[in-house]
Amino acid sequence: MNDSVHVHTLCLHGLSAELIEMELQYTGGLMQRVIMSGLPGSAIKEARERVRGCLVALDLPVPRKSVLINFAPADLPKDGNSFDLPLALGLLALQGELDARAFESTIVAGELALDGRVRSVRGSLALALAARRRGIARLVLPALGAAVAARIEGVDVIGVTSLGHAIDVLAGRAAPAPLADLEDDTQHDVGDLADVAGLDTPRRAAEVAAAGPHHLMLVGPPGSGKTMLAQRLATLLPPLEEERALEASALHGLAIGGEDARWISRPPVRAPHHTISRAGLVGGGRPLMPGELSLAHGGVLILDEMPEFPRGHLESLRQPLEDGVIRLARAGRAATFPVKPLVVGTMNPCPCGFHGHPTRGCTCTPFQRNAYRQRISGPLLDRFDLFVEAPSPSAQRLLSPGARETSNTVAARVARARVQRRATAPYPRDAGAHAALEATITHFALSGRAATRLVAVARTIAALDEREEACAEDIEEATALRRAGWVPAEDAAS
Ligand SMILES: [Zn+2]
Known part of the structure; x- marks a missing residue:
């Protein structure tokens, strides 16, 4: 004894x-x-x-x-x-x-x-x-x-x-149990970018989003393929670096439970439904569990039909996305979980979904359209560096024979751009780029923050093109990839 x-x-x-x-x-x-x-x-x-x-x-x-x-x-x-x-x-x-x-x-x-x-x-x-x-x-x-x-x-x-x-x-009488072979997380079957017909601008936006990374908002009517594209964004991202994989695997093991603990080496994809609880989305509960926001760490968080999420849920995403961590408190103690997903939001152009549709008429009033968009606050929308419209499906677009690049081709460009981006100048020195920037800032009455984000996107575009500095065309493309979310200054004033 x-x-x-x-x-x-x-x-x-x-x-x-x-x-x-x-x-x-x-x-x-x-x-x-x-x-x-x-x-x-x-x-x-x-x-x-x-x-x-x-x-x-x-x-x-x-x-x-x-x-x-x-x-x-x-x-x-x-x-x-x-x-x-x-x-x-x-x-x-x-x-x-x-x-x-x-x-x-x-x-x-x-x-x-x-x-x-x-x-x-x-x-x-x-x-x-x-x-x-x-x-x-x-x-x-x-x-x-x-x-x-x-x-x-x-x-x-x-x-x-x-x-x-x-x-x-x-007691030294038996050997430990052999541990199961560690299965690497296989790429979830989310399809290939080549499956997405047409949608040239949204596809380009997805590539820029992956290279940045930049959060992406896709606006389009039902059936426009915006959700399909959002799901394929993860196929454009490089495998997780060791430290990120460790964090993602630890978060996964905490939330999913022991038996299914896996090593997460591929960017995870999480697509919570808008009926999810707040704790389910951002984390919480007892014991303290990471939410979908953290489970998408290093990967893609898809917020499909984003205005349908409770506004309080959406607002609670803002600070963590800014900080890269979420602080949660339980029983007087705080815990933090890492939060670095690429967020892809999708939304209809209006509650009925057909505003701007060539053949079907929108039945919404301007007031309804406005209220729908305002379900997502301005400060949260500001987190989206890319904001593009997916046009309604039309026979012509679906039959368009345009060469569709595969996810692998685009992913290779994204991987190169991520390295190149580190070498690109943070601000353009070129006079033409400056003039283009001034024009956009004036036209849309951009805040300092919005202008900074615009330059960041232009820098990613330059890196995708293997250049060290953004030029006027990059600023113009960055503007085109964001303008659907801005209101021209003169319209805002009227
Ligand atoms: Zn409508």
């Missing part, structure tokens, strides 16, 4: 995790109670019964005296189901069933089923990152979903399948 046993585990809060030390010791009482101190949450308190039931079911010894379990640091609220496995192992070590030295420089996390199987935990990658940050060499995790955590160098991830297996592995 050991006098006291120390087991370390981690408590996730958002993507970060606190190191928790559990100290188990016998108290004087003979009541066979397990007493907990140090702010254990309800799930941890329930773990007492679950763990006891599990020990009994497996014919493992149950302490015959009262046990005090103290969680440190004491002032930090702790909760979650991943305390089952460390608790069970700690109780066994306290009774001398396991050498307590097995817990040295080791973190244990896992949920137990009543039959002793170890269930996967959410956020295994985040746990491995937290272990590495603290210089802890070994992480004992449910084998299911541990493969993604094993990708973190410097931490030895030990996969276990059951409580019995965990005991044998820690």
